[in-house]
Amino acid sequence: MAAAGDEQLLLHLKLAFFALEPSARVLALARKAGGGSVTPRVQNFILENCIGNNVGGGQNYTYVETILKKVIAEAELSSEIVNDELYEELGQCMLSKSNNSSLNVANKIYKDISFLSPTYDDDSSNTVSLVARLSCSTNMLEGDTGCCLWPSSLFLSEFILSFPELFSRKSCFELGSGVGLVGVCLNYVGASKVILTDGDASTLINMKANMEMNNLYIEDSRLVIESKNKVECKYLSWEEASDKDLWDCERDVVLGADIIYNPSCVPHLVRVLSMLLRRDDGQHRSVDAATDEETSDVNGATGGRVAYIATVIRNVDTFNCFAKAAADSKLSIVNITSTAAPSSFLPYMLSYDRSSVQLLKIKLSLSDTDDGKSSLLMLPF
The missing domain is CATH 3.40.50.150 (Vaccinia Virus protein VP39)
Known part of the structure; x- marks a missing residue:
């Protein structure tokens, strides 16, 4: 079972993804959540809690593709095992973009800005206010x-x-x-x-x-x-x-x-x-x-x-x-x-x-x- 501090780091990673933070910043949070590298556990978290719940829909495919490429490259560079589903998701993003040209010219993106309670603890159900x-x-x-x-x-x-x-x-x-x-x-x-x-x-x-x-x-x-x-x-x-x-x-x-x-x-x-x-x-x-x-x-x-x-x-x-x-x-x-x-x-x-x-x-x-x-x-x- 993950420690409370680890859960907080994973929460920050998830919220950064939904806020469409720059990919380098998201990768830094992923690395921190993995204790210095993008571990298989962090990869699974990204797949299940970020990519799998991508609230932005089609217009955010470009962002998702960028994140996936960076996560895969980071995991390969650090000799971590790369989850095969990361490659599959990347392929799906690229295919979706090629099949829908409107995704390539969209000039609007959707950001979810989540405000955290400054006094929250990791056991609180009211983390996001x-x-x-x-x-x-x-x-x-x-x-x-x-x-x-x-x-x-x-x-x-x-x-x-x-x-x-x-x-x-x-x-x-x-x-x-x-x-x-x-x-x-x-x-x-x-x-x-x-x-x-x-x-x-x-x-x-x-x-x-x-x-x-x-x-x-x-x-x-x-x-x-x-x-x-x-x-x-x-x-x-x-x-x-x-x-x-x-x-x-x-x-x-x-x-x-x-x-x-x-x-x-x-x-x-x-x-x-x-x-x-x-x-x-x-x-x-x-x-x-x-x-x-x-x-x-x-x-x-x-x-x-x-x-x-x-x-x-x-x-x-x-x-x-x-x-x-x-x-x-x-x-x-x-x-x-x-x-x-x-x-x-x-x-x-x-x-x-x-x-x-x-x-x-x-x-x-x-x-x-x-x-x-x-x-x-x-x-x-």
Whole structure:
């Protein structure tokens, strides 16, 4: 019988496969589960629990083929016995691809992102707390970035699951929602309303499809209003957005992941953030949130709406442009990456570099003398 630690390693291998982690990362987990090599036991596990339960179907044949080739090559290299069924599965994948040319041109793949409870033990039946199934693009280098899954989205999702009290019974509004992973997590922690937005039409279509796969999206706007814990998907162009466009959008908490990336978009982003964070006297509030005088933030303080933005600072000049525009618009930015570090819900995703992501808390400045610039000293560069 396998030890508890071994079972955990095998679980990580399985979840990495369903999340379509890079093949080298999956192979590293397979090697680790086998104590340094891809043993016959690990090979059987891959056949029975990964390949045999391939939830992605035909569109993931290319990925399965790649994994099989690497597992076979690794086993042969280490002089381990290779299970004959691995060769058979590889042959079947190659045959299926040749018989169905559409599999070779598919630009969408399905990833199952499983969030593990950080405190789980190997005997627990509640090891996986949440699974989000997402249709993602394989054409990241061809402009289809909105349908890709980015580290900041994973980080923001972990943050939501780590601090559910910040979002439970709150109206949450996300900018640049992409594939919609954050929306799935907000629904899971009990947000009273979740509004996901994006300014790209194809991304919005994919996002709605993802919400449907996760049983969250309702097309009828009347039903959206009447149904709790459901997600609404809306088109929102930052360049064209006006107060009127946002008037009927309830929001106590504003969120965004990897939305600070283009200097030309910065003025529009800051303008939209300012509108979303401003408390208008006539603005509707969620029924549950209205029972509280103020919205609490991650440090336990209260005082109006708050935004949480997760971002990878790929270009310091672009971020500085955002910081200056925010300060000029009387927005206060505080880096809370270290003080509000989320728990690790994705230990099996070896390609996910949590250290590259910064988490910012943004609010309207309390006074005209507070220009937000002092908070920039907390940024790590």
